[in-house]
Amino acid sequence: MGKTRIALLGFGTVGTGVWNILSTSKGEIEANIGEEIEIAKILVKNIGKRRRVEVPPGILTTDFEEILKDTSIKVIVEVIGGMEPTLDYIKMALESGRHVVTANKLLISKFGSEILRLAAENSVNLRYEASVCGGIPLINVIKESLSVERINEVAGILNGTTNYILSKMTDEGCSFETALAEAQAKGFAEADPTSDVEGFDALYKLRILSKLVFGVETNEDLIFREGITNITKDDISHAKELGYKIKLLAAAKRSMDKIVLRVAPTLVPEKHFLAGVGDCFNAVFLKGAAVGELIFYGKGAGELPTGSAVVSDIVGILRNKSTGQKDRKSTVDISCQTTEWSKSKYFVRFSMNNKTYDIQKLISVFESGNSRVSKMLKVEEAAKTSNVLLIISEADTLELRKALAKLEATFESVKGLRVLRVEDFEAEEFNPQILDAGNL
Ligand SMILES: NC(=O)c1ccc[n+]([C@@H]2O[C@H](COP(=O)([O-])OP(=O)(O)OC[C@H]3O[C@@H](n4cnc5c(N)ncnc54)[C@H](OP(=O)(O)O)[C@@H]3O)[C@@H](O)[C@H]2O)c1
Numbered sequence: 001m002g003k004t005r006i007a008l009l010g011f012g013t014v015g016t017g018v019w020n021i022l023s024t025s026k027g028e029i030e031a032n033i034g035e036e037i038e039i040a041k042i043l044v045k046n047i048g049k050r051r052r053v054e055v056p057p058g059i060l061t062t063d064f065e066e067i068l069k070d071t072s073i074k075v076i077v078e079v080i081g082g083m084e085p086t087l088d089y090i091k092m093a094l095e096s097g098r099h100v101v102t103a104n105k106l107l108i109s110k111f112g113s114e115i116l117r118l119a120a121e122n123s124v125n126l127r128y129e130a131s132v133c134g135g136i137p138l139i140n141v142i143k144e145s146l147s148v149e150r151i152n153e154v155a156g157i158l159n160g161t162t163n164y165i166l167s168k169m170t171d172e173g174c175s176f177e178t179a180l181a182e183a184q185a186k187g188f189a190e191a192d193p194t195s196d197v198e199g200f201d202a203l204y205k206l207r208i209l210s211k212l213v214f215g216v217e218t219n220e221d222l223i224f225r226e227g228i229t230n231i232t233k234d235d236i237s238h239a240k241e242l243g244y245k246i247k248l249l250a251a252a253k254r255s256m257d258k259i260v261l262r263v264a265p266t267l268v269p270e271k272h273f274l275a276g277v278g279d280c281f282n283a284v285f286l287k288g289a290a291v292g293e294l295i296f297y298g299k300g301a302g303e304l305p306t307g308s309a310v311v312s313d314i315v316g317i318l319r320n321k322s323t324g325q326k327d328r329k330s331t332v333d334i335s336c337q338t339t340e341w342s343k344s345k346y347f348v349r350f351s352m353n354n355k356t357y358d359i360q361k362l363i364s365v366f367e368s369g370n371s372r373v374s375k376m377l378k379v380e381e382a383a384k385t386s387n388v389l390l391i392i393s394e395a396d397t398l399e400l401r402k403a404l405a406k407l408e409a410t411f412e413s414v415k416g417l418r419v420l421r422v423e424d425f426e427a428e429e430f431n432p433q434i435l436d437a438g439n440l
Contacts, residue, residue, distance in 0.1 A: 001030070001034065001035055001036055002034075002035040002036070003035060003036040003037075003038055004033075004035055004036070004037050004038070004074050004075065004318055005038050005039075005040040005070075005072045005073045005074060006037060006038070006039055006040065006073060006074065006075040006076070006077060006314065007039070007040055007041040007042065007043065007067045007070075007073045007075075007076050007077065008039060008041075008042045008043065008077050008079060009042075009043040009064070009067075009076060009077065009078045009079065009080050009086070009089055010042075010043065010044070010078065010079035010080035010081070011042045011043075011044050011051065011060070011079075012079070012080075013302070013303050013306070014079040014103050014130065014303065014306045014307055014310060015042065015077075015079045016051075016052055016053055016303055016307075017302075017303035017304050017305075017306055017307020017308070017310070018077060018079065018307045018310050018311055018314075019039060019042075019053055019055070019307075020053065020303070020304070020307065021304065021307045021308060021311045022037060022039060022311060025311075029311070029315060032315060032319070033315055033318045033319055035318065037314070037318070039055075039059065040059070040070065040072065040073055041059060041060075041061055041066065041067045041070065041073065042055065042059050042060050042061070043061055043062065043063075043064055043067060043080075044060055044061075044062060045062065046062075047060050047061070047062050064085070064089055064092075068092055068093070068096055073098065074098060074099065075098060075099045075100070075101065075314055075317060075318070076089075076090075076093040076098045076099070076100050076101075077100075077101045077102070077310060077314065078090055078093075078100065078101070078102040078103070078104060079102070079103050079104075079310065080104075081103075081104055081106070082104075082106065082107075083106060083107060083110070086102075086104060086107055087107055087111060087115075090102060090107070090115055090126075091115065091118060094115065094118045094119050094122050094124055094126065095118065095122060097122055097123075097124055098124060099124045099125045099126070099127075099317045100115075100119065100124070100125070100126045100127075101126075101127050101128070101310055101313040101314055101317065102126070102127075102128050102130075102131065103128070103130035103131055103134075103306060103309070103310055104128070104131060105131040105132060105201070105204040105205050105208060106204055108128045108131045108204075108208050109203075109204035109205070109207040109208050109220075110204075110220075112128075112208060112211065113211075113217060125316075125317045125320075127140075127313035127316060127317060128208075128313070129309040129310070129312060129313045130306045130309035130310045130313070131205070131208060132158065132205045132208050132209055133156070133158060133205070133282040133284060133296070133298070133300040134160075134282070134298075134299055134300040134301045134302065134305045134306040134309060135298050135299045135300070135301075135302070135304075135305025135306060135308050135309055136282060136284065136296050136297070136298040136299070136300065136309075137296070137309070137312070138209075138284060138296050139208075139212060140312070140313075140316065141296075142209075142212045142213060142286075143212065146286075146288065146291070149288040149289065149290055149291050150288065150289040150290070151213040151214070151254075151286055151287065151288050151289075152253065152254045152287050152288070152289060153251070153252070153253045153254065153285075153286070153287040154206075154209050154210065154213050154251070154252050154284065154285070154286050154287075155249055155250065155251035155252070155253075155274070155284070155285045155423065155425075156209075156249070156250055156251075156274070156282065156283055156284035156285055156296075157247055157248065157249065157250075157274060157277050157281070157282055157283050157284075158201075158202045158205040158206065158209075158250045158282060158284070158300070159196055159199075159201050159202045159205075159248060159250075159282075159300070160188065160280035160281065160282055160299075160300045160301050161183055161188050161189045161193065161196040161197070161201075161280065162196055162197060162199075162202070162227075162228050162248040163247065163248065163277065163278070163279070163280055163281065163282070164179070164183050164188050164189075164279055164280040165179040165180055165183055165189075165197070165228065166179075166228060166231070166236075166246055166247060166248065166265075167278040167279055168182060168183075169231070169233060169236055170236050170240075170245060170246070171278070173233060173237075174233075175232075175233060176228065176229065176231060176232070180193060180197065183280075188280050197227050197228055197229050198225070198227035198229065199225045199226060199227040199228075199248065199250075199263040199264070200225070202248060202250040202263045203220070203223055203225050203250070203263045205250065206223070206250040206251075206252060206261055206263060207220065207223070207261075209250075209252065209284070210252040210259065210261055213252070213286070214252070214254060214259055214334055215334075216259075216334045216336075218252075218259065218261055218336040219336045222261070222336045223261040223262065223263070223336070224261070224262035224263070224264060225262070225263045225264070226263065226264040226265060227248075227265075228248050228265050231246060231265050234349075234418075235265075235349070235418060235420065238349050238379075238387065238389050239267050239347060239420070240270075241377060241379065241389060242267075242347070242375060242377060242389055242391060243269060243270050243271075244267035244268060244269055244270060244275070244347070244422065245267070245268055245270055245275040246265050246266070246267055246268075246420065247265070247266060247268050247274060247275065247277070248263065248264070248265055248266075249262075249263070249264065249265075249266035249268065249274070249421075249423055250262075250263045251263075251266075251423060254334070255342075257334050257335065258334065258335055258336075259334055259335075259336055260336075260342040261336065262421070264420075264421050265420055265421075266420065266421045266422065266423050267347050267420055267421070267422040267423070268423055269424055269425075272425060273285070273295055273297075277297065280299075280300070280301065281297065281298065281299065281300065282297070282298065282299070282300030283295065283296065283297040283298075284296045284297075285425070342396060342397075343394050343395065343396055344394075344395065344396070344397075344421055344422075345374075345391060345392060345393055345394065345421065345422035345423070345424060346371075346391070346392040346395060346400055346419055346420070346421060346422060347389070347390070347391055347392075347418075347419070347420045347421070347422050348389075348390040348391075348392060348400075348404070348417070348418070348419050349387060349388070349389050349390070349416075349417070349418045349419075350387070350388055350407075350414045350415060350416055350417045350418070351381060351385050351386065351387050351388070351414075351415050351416050352385065352386060352388060352411055352413045352414050352415070353384055353385055353413035354380075354383075354384055354385060354386055355384075355413075356411050356412070356413045357378065357386060357388070359376070359378075361410065361411075362376070362388070362390075362407075362411075363376070365403060365406050365407050365410055366390070366392060366395075366403045366407075368403075368406070369395075369399050369402050369403045369406065370395065370399050371392045371394070371395035371399050371400055371403045372392065372393045372394050372395070373390055373391070373392060373393070374391050374392070374393035375389075375390065375391035376388070376389070376390050376391075377389040377390075385413075391422060400419070404417060404419070
């Protein structure tokens, strides 16, 4: 049996998971690829740090050059995270003819095309299954099993931390702050939670997925992003009154030659599969022209789930060294469209004085500007005021903004206006007259 020597860059949560899986499943993995795998070197920042697993002396190093110079190392696994020094390390690894596996969503989202090109130029593989939804096999399924499927929509709960927070708020009625503090205490959220709660983490993953399913690079600036920091207990309970749950949904939809991408707290019908995804689980929904609807569900993070995705990439490379994986390329010109011009469903909520409440007048405010009201509910809040909950079945952002301005001008007692998106996963609505941002 031959032997492949690999190196890990990083030995934190994911690196330790990779070490543990390669140790405990050594026999099965080696039988599967027909050769031995040896972790020859592990790059860390602090060599004196106490580790959860014991490694033989001499394996840990703080010197990347030591790994680069060791020509017996054939695969380099980057599980450090961030852009620096990882981007340089990955480029150097590829240029020196090493296959690379990474779990780094930030780097793949921003530099994926560039480093995949570099991998191709150097006839080596770059795999990144763990970068989106940790342990859920998704990227390699899209690249291989769905390689000829025309996918029209991808939507999912791509961030476990925000799903944990929203699930706590929904199930236990706690505030955003309380749920976040609990997520931090349990190690599900970082001390600085910005990337998760403001939707950046989900945006990076959505970009990676949309490149895979649509075969085009999307412009990050045209992707609408809204986090969950403003979501209140009232938003959640009022959404429930209309039969919805609030999830941080990352969604990309194809409409002819345009795609619209957004990350936003979104009302999802309680009966839909995604509404039932609780705790810190992830789930992805895909709609293919031939295959129909597909759902992927599982753990989006954690030592062993993420380690499992990394190990599957290492095995994939060692089984399939010469051919590699081809990326999908769109055969038509597809452009990324701003959400300003795309039709969407909205949930609108406000309170108003009961005396001024007039159902016909309210509906006409929205419908005069082409926003269609499909559901309306008045919930008495106090003797004098009520909460009004509306579902607007179809409006673009600009139409809706105009209607809301008109609402406030027409009814002086309207207060506490809240607007959130709704996704019913119905047949797509598309207005072929709308312009893409590049034409404005
Ligand atoms: N954690 C998850 O569940 C998960 C899920 C999916 C994807 N990912 C991705 O996986 C990657 C790693 O995440 P993680 O949670 O394992 O991170 P982590 O626990 O913070 O570990 C990072 C490791 O990188 C090392 N490191 C940091 N800076 C370094 C530098 N300049 N030079 C050399 N080594 C350095 C650290 O060394 P020391 O040990 O000496 O400090 C540590 O071993 C990230 O891209 C992350 O987005 C993580």
